[in-house]
Amino acid sequence: MADEVGRDPEAVSKFVESFAAQLVEAGMQRMPARVFAALLSSDEGVMSSAELGEQLRISPAAVSGAVRYLTMTHMVSREREPGSRRERYRVHGDQWYEALTNREALIKRWEGALREGVSSLGADTPAGRRMAETLAFFEFVEGEVAAMMERWRAHRRQLFGGEG
């Protein structure tokens, strides 16, 4: 496996850590953030568990935990080369930020909590009305996001061409 020479490992590491820090500040846990940033900055967008552990100086256990989170949120997918027990993790380049905007499940739960609030506090009370409005906002956003992503794909095609 030829190392990609021409890449300054220190520059890569610097980017990885600084981008991970931004993700952490946005609420992501540290290890998932670092693993994700490492994948994002790898040339192929693919790394093995061992490579991740080595570059980030973390234990296999930490890699495992981070990857579990990242795959559950669909920011990363796992692959296996046929006839190997080496797992490979891939960031899909145009899927991960779609996953980012895709807080569907989260929004659904907010909506659930708000609906309960409206009915338990009373739809005819000021607080109930405030919650009903908030609920309407989330429902609105839910629809808009889908349309926005459609426009993005068109825009992207225009900027980068059909495949990326």
Place this chain on the structure above:
Amino acid sequence: MADEVGRDPEAVSKFVESFAAQLVEAGMQRMPARVFAALLSSDEGVMSSAELGEQLRISPAAVSGAVRYLTMTHMVSREREPGSRRERYRVHGDQWYEALTNREALIKRWEGALREGVSSLGADTPAGRRMAETLAFFEFVEGEVAAMMERWRAHRRQLFGGEG
């Protein structure tokens, strides 16, 4: 100060805690989340420091810290009745979720980190191209969100009328 009878305090508290839990899961700290949920479920959308402390069973210090966070993120504003040293905190009903979508500063920093990544890894490398695309996505979203909020306001007017 007449207690609002007709409101079941237990139902209110149940909503407050369950909505706060959702906010926590989305990355907000516990105390800000609880304080915010309490305000949201109050009839006038306004509560004093003492009322918050009493309902949530937390110290004045905790209220202070939570409110500091909430005002910094523009989810809550502080008021003072003239001629009183009692602070009052208000959730604006149609401002707070605008603040929620308004991750302007956050997105700007992500963009900064990505720009650095593109230039330090090389715009002509696969990784550099992946980051450039991600950057383009954020720039796109930034513009779209503003337009979306404009549409929301129109939609809202249609649903609830001009003032709320």
Place this chain on the structure above:
DNA sequence: CGCTTCTTTCAGAAATTTGTGAAGTTAAGG
């Protein structure tokens, strides 16, 4: 101008979260 009431700051105790080593599990290859 001092008293009183409310808010903020701060140090530290308590609780939670995080990452590791070690043991356990799965599956490829002989």
Place this chain on the structure above:
DNA sequence: CCTTAACTTCACAAATTTCTGAAAGAAGCG
């Protein structure tokens, strides 16, 4: 079927975060 390489799970130590009581800091009111 056994060996071995790789990933995962688990208990615990360490680090971090969170919330409180106490003291300090503002600001109305007499």
